[in-house]
Amino acid sequence: MKILHLIHKHQNRGAETFTCQLSNHQSKIGHEVKIVAVYNGEANLNWKDSIESLIGDENKFIDWKAWKKLSEYVNDFKPDIIQANSGDTLKYAVLSKITFGWKTPIIFRNASEVGQYLNSNSQKMFNYLLYRKVSGVASVSKKSKNDLIGHFSFLEKKTTIIPIGLEEKTVISRIKFDSSRRYNIVHVGGFSFEKNHEGLIRIFRKVVDQRKDIHLHLIGDGPLKSQIENFSNEFALNDYISFYGFVNNPLDYIKAADLLVLPSIIEGLPGVLLEAMYCKTPVIAYDVGGISEIVKSQTGTLMKKDDKEGFANAILEKIDHPDLTQLENAYNMVARNYMNKKLATKFLNFYKEVLE
Template identity: 55%
Template sequence: MRILQLINRPQNRGAEIFTCQLSEHLKVLGKEVQVVAVYKGKATLPYEGEIISLNASSTYRFLDLKGWKKLAKIIKSFQPDVVQANAGDTLKYAVFSKFFFGWEAPILFRNASEVGRYLSSTFQKRYNKFLYSNVDHVASVSGASEKDLIGHFPFLTGKTEVIPIGIEKKENLPVKLRPTSAKHIVHVGGFSFEKNHKGLLRIFALLKKKEHHVHLHLVGDGPLKEQIEVEVKKMGLESYVSFYGFVNNPLSFIKAADVLVLPSIIEGLPGVILEAMFCKTPVVAYNVGGISEVVNDKTGILIEKNKEEEFSEAVVKSLSQANNSQINEAYNMVVSQFMNKEIALKFVNSYRKIVPEKE
């Protein structure tokens, strides 16, 4: 079986990293894989093969005949049994390339968020309806993501299933977080509005009133990073907040943390929570998207969105005394249900639903 994996660009974001990890596991299972990026990018992703770029321009993504044609040429050369579009603009390029240039491979879309949160106009709804009407199957990252998708596009009923994100089984030595006398709170995620860094700073300010010896570590990069750096200075928190940008070893930061926090306002199923559970680091998160499918009173602390005072109190509680029962329950859940080796088998079963495997 041949699978063409379409990603937005080589960037250190969950969708692209997971797609490349999945691709490596698919190759171990004997599948042929080609990864294609819509846009150029500089990141080194966990994929040992060549990543072909369409070199498309986001300015013309709604009418990029040249890019659609280039993708069609790659597909006709590689002859995939399935084209998997993985978040971002990948679905646009897959659907329009197939529509205008007539290749036959079925399209599987990996739905990694809650698409309804981004449909703010009639045009967007109609446009996305056209895209999804040309999809053969959808793999949603969580039950919440699947429910949201079917709620907006009921015609997808019977063409979707839930396949969660997975993580890699690897050992990471913790980094040395400073100051050594502080309790360490870690957040890992791109600086985008979905991750709610401003809300996180407000929570941290509340937390400091209750627990003085704490330090916040922000791991990740993104378009809002400079804005958040300015906000930290405005709030007088420079001595208590550290920025690291992108790091190759986020699990090492998570493992060194006393607690991982995720006050996102939009999520599908964030891999960073699973990584924290694998590292046996306590988790405090907002109840958005599919987070409640992995974080509950047995595995972590779940707070309703925008309850910043409650969030800060939950972090204090976690810092004062780690709940070993929750930590062990969360670890066992991840090891048994969310490792990429097993997730890859779920994707293979999905491919077989829309195309018979060639012998």
Template identity: 50%
Template sequence: MKILHLIQKKQLRGAEIFTCQLAQYQINSGHDVLIVYLFDGDAEMPVSEKLLIPLNGQKSKRWWDFKAYKALNKIISEFAPDIVQANAGDTLKYSVLSKLLHSWKQPICFRNASMVSNYINSPITKFINSFFYRYTNIIASVSKSSMEDLNNLFPSTTPKTKVIPIGLDIDKINFTPSKYETKQFNIIHVGGFTFEKNHEGLIRIFDRLLKKNNSHLHLIGDGPLRKKTEEKVEKLNLQQSVTFYGYVNNPLDYISGGDIFVLPSIIEGLPGVILEAMFCNIPVVAYDVGGIKEIIKEDITGKLIKKNDEETFVESIIILMNNPELRNKIVSNAKALIELKYNNYKISDEFISFYFKALNDDNKII
């Protein structure tokens, strides 16, 4: 089978990283795969550079980027994929508009990696999204919560939606010695500095925690709200206890050396960094948003906190700090879960089977 993946840009974000990993597994299984990135990006992606093709789109013109729509049509005409998979961001917009303008016939699989309702803020936005979903043949939602959210908002997507979670390259994960000072608890967070990741709330949580326990917060990632977060750290005089690392090529090196992984996001689909932490034997404390409750069960595979309950978030971190028996139980259960359900070998096969649904439906829009 020939598969063409679309990603937003070359960036170390969950949607792009997983797409590259999925593509590599599909290649390993004998399929022919290319990855097209819409916009400029300079991150080193976890896949061979020869598989990556720039579309040279312009984000400021994404609603009328006719040159890029035409370029995508040319790539599809030359590569002749059996299916086109749009992986979050603007990829569905570009694939649908290119298809409508240039009449290519390949079915579109959309990977729904978040909670759509959080981004629908007006009737017009809902109408526009409904239009794009109409031209998908199949939709792979990253979690049951993401699927139900999409289906409730757009009932017409229900018959063509299936839950296919993200997975991990388990065989490629190496455990590295701790990078951190071992006389303190090292709290790890990985994520882009965007409003969804709630760094402002994270700093408030850490400020409370630091008043009770000797800890250090390690922030891996970059993004538009980083400067604002740094200013918040300075305002609270936390500079000696918070380290900003920016983008890193291998976040696992930073995750695996930590003591506790925290994710107080206010919007998530099913974040891969949680799976990575769990596989690396790092206990996770996270808000109950999106599909997180599908992998974190309270005191079984992690600590699950009601959204915006910062006091309980702090208390849960302290409980894990002071209870090694509970930590050991949680990390053992969590790793077993990842090995059983979130291995990319299995996930890749699920996607291939799902593609055949689109092909067997004679490319009709469901």
């Protein structure tokens, strides 16, 4: 089978990372895989071949040159299936298909809750047009699937659930945090509004008010990073927070931490929670998106969205009362159900269903 994956851009974010991991497994199985980015980016992604770009313009709605370039890739590579992996990939795939008339089926990987982004009737109508042209949707969670179908009911029979996954590896942490801090908390995620770093700073201020032997490590980069650094300064947390930017080995930081926190306001099924569980690091997260499908009382601590006080109290509780049984349950769940080697086969089976 020939598979063409579309990604948003060369960037070290969850959708692009997972697409490359999935593509590597599909290639190992014996399929011919190509990855194309809609926009230019600078990150080096873990894919064995080059990732070409449509050189799309993020400020244009009508991007004729990029649509044409995608049609040329389709005509040259002749894929059996095209998978649009979140971001603007679906828009470019559908508008290229409509404009230039190619016939390859489009699969959309729904990695979030689309309803959170539909703020007007015009947006909903435009998305209606896009989804009418897809042959199948792979949603990362039940919540993502139900949200999508709630807005576009005609997709019900076209939609399946295939979660995000992890690579099998032996996790050996080479990171050692400052020993003067007895308790280390980590957050991994790009500095975007969805990740709610401002809310995290407010939560952490409440924790620091209760105890001082604690430190927050923020892993990631993004457009809001400098703003959050300033916000941290305003809360007088300079001595209690470290900003690392992008790192190549986030698992090492997760493994070295005593706790991973994720107070996001929008999520699909965040891989960082699975990574923490795989590292046997405790997790606390807001109940958004599909998080409740993996974070339960047996595997972690789930908090009501925007409950900053409760989140801070949960952190303090974890510090004093770690639950080792919970960590074993979480690890076993991930090892059993969320490894990429198995998920690659699920995607291939879904493609075959679509093509029949």
